[in-house]
Amino acid sequence: MGLDDRKLAVLRAIVEDYVSTQEPVGSKALVERHQLGVSPATVRNDMAVLEEEGYIRQPHTSAGRVPTDRGYRLFVDRLSRVKPLSPAERRAIERFLVGAVDLDDVVHRTVRLLAQLTRQVAVVQYPSLARSSVRHLELVPISTTRLMLVMIADTGRVEQRLVELPGPVPADDVTDLRRLINEKLAGARLSDTPPLVQALVEEVPPKLRPTMTTLATVLLETLVERHEERIALAGTANLTRGGLLDFQGSLRPILEALEEEVVLLKLIGETEPSTTRVLIGDENEFDNLRAASVVSTGYGPGATIVGGLGVLGPTRMDYPGNIATVRAVARYVGELLAQN
């Protein structure tokens, strides 16, 4: 399978033209728009090879060629350089993100920014609890038999749970519990808390034990085990750009997939390598998204990663541009988090 330089150049040209025009591209148009230095006939021969290898295909006999998912993959891996951001884009990012008042605000601004810059659907995962540490745990009495447990994480996330106590607990006891819990848990990574919480239940004075047990249950079950992930979404209207051509005319499966947090988390949340990930078309494990591509990366203060963010769009998307934007936004968000 000799793919010499020219054939690769042809593939690159096809991808670029198709992405920008959204129309199958023919040999003549190709040699006109790119300086390939050869005739249409030669390009046709190259195209035949590329098609045989599965990088491009013809929608119908006698139409131009269109890249396949495999073609995009090759393009992304070997034929494109990450496009540097324009100064205007850099400015947009900074302007958009300064002045955020809290984590919610940061996440919302980020997701809208991403959607606006890439003109795709943007997805941002809130900092994962699993990767957060406890900054403070607050107990707020609601009634004598009810507490609100508020957990503030170092990433800025705040989670609250209503706790139904086994019996009335005087205010002084609540104060004691608050102190004990924070002494033990403050600073601990959430994933490390289970043994600490166990120890707490045992160390606590006997009269506080039932209450502490209840608190421990809530803490472990709803905050640690079922690690509650949150997701923000924006730019779904961008799915309708390009008429009905992308997504073969039906947004349905895409919209359905976007409603499933589990799916979105899988898409952008798997941040083992800190590099940018590109999923193209049927590389995706969800059938609903086999007509879509996802560009995602992790973000976090400094070198650590606390969550993921990315964009989703038609396989026919501007990969170099979107990769650049996703990376840049992730870096800015990371810096923002590092400040807090």
Add this chain to the structure above:
Amino acid sequence: MGLDDRKLAVLRAIVEDYVSTQEPVGSKALVERHQLGVSPATVRNDMAVLEEEGYIRQPHTSAGRVPTDRGYRLFVDRLSRVKPLSPAERRAIERFLVGAVDLDDVVHRTVRLLAQLTRQVAVVQYPSLARSSVRHLELVPISTTRLMLVMIADTGRVEQRLVELPGPVPADDVTDLRRLINEKLAGARLSDTPPLVQALVEEVPPKLRPTMTTLATVLLETLVERHEERIALAGTANLTRGGLLDFQGSLRPILEALEEEVVLLKLIGETEPSTTRVLIGDENEFDNLRAASVVSTGYGPGATIVGGLGVLGPTRMDYPGNIATVRAVARYVGELLAQN
């Protein structure tokens, strides 16, 4: 404009048939499917009158009739009874809403439930801060010059803000401030706090005054004035039901509108009368939504209203059914809130 009983019956039949079949309905089909007791020709005459009055229209000469927005309006106001919920639906509501762990959970479950039951786009507003009272204000030191201000409202909402202090503040002072603030503000409606906060700044010991001033600014600016509203959305995939027939083939404007929280708030947040509100097509003030209808109502514990919820779909929707569902869900959510 004599609209006798039979003409109204014809209009009702047209609306019902069109809603269920999505096809313009002709005189013959009408008499076949409904027991009108008259011939097609008579129905045609009635239709001519209805058309003249603007209640129905023909997409083209020689096609069946379709209700106009005005026709739907008449139908909703005078020709339909709220459809009682099926036992299955009642059960679905109860099953869906029990076991919610916190406000976020309640809201998320509610919005998904609504989307599922009505098969439309569902929108739920979080309890409005403007209508909430302060239950507790917590100050959590992040560093010596930074506090996290956490406000817990009686509706279960929890809002946090990072506060940059003018200078280092010792832990004891934070404790004092916390006590003072809560003594003054706990229990107050958020809309009543501005004078209280002012008073606080003046009453506080001089050494705490700069800090208190900063806190007051954050409190007033980000929690009271710019009353932060939150919205949850679900079921956008339902917009694609009925192919491209609804929304004249373009989901674009709808999706755009749904991304604007301001728009959504206007739609479901204006809850002056505690009754169910129905906005049909161009009754809507947003151009983007002139092809859509909205059914909304307020909800809250007991008789008070703390927020709104509703559904949005094509003007061709099952109004009686959706009105019933929206009301029922609102009532259940109200009960749920009353328990907490």
Add this chain to the structure above:
DNA sequence: ACTGGCACTCGCTACAGTCGAGTGCCAGGG
């Protein structure tokens, strides 16, 4: 006031014909 009958409208579908972009292949030339 309702009904049956009738002519008319007009969107939809099928079909045939034309056009043209794009292709595959082949023979010839550097």
Add this chain to the structure above:
DNA sequence: CCCTGGCACTCGACTGTAGCGAGTGCCAGT
């Protein structure tokens, strides 16, 4: 051996025509 120009071919897109049929408006009759 690779590239090129030429050529026949394919097939989707578009156009125009014709027939069908659902649905209508109107009118005369009961």
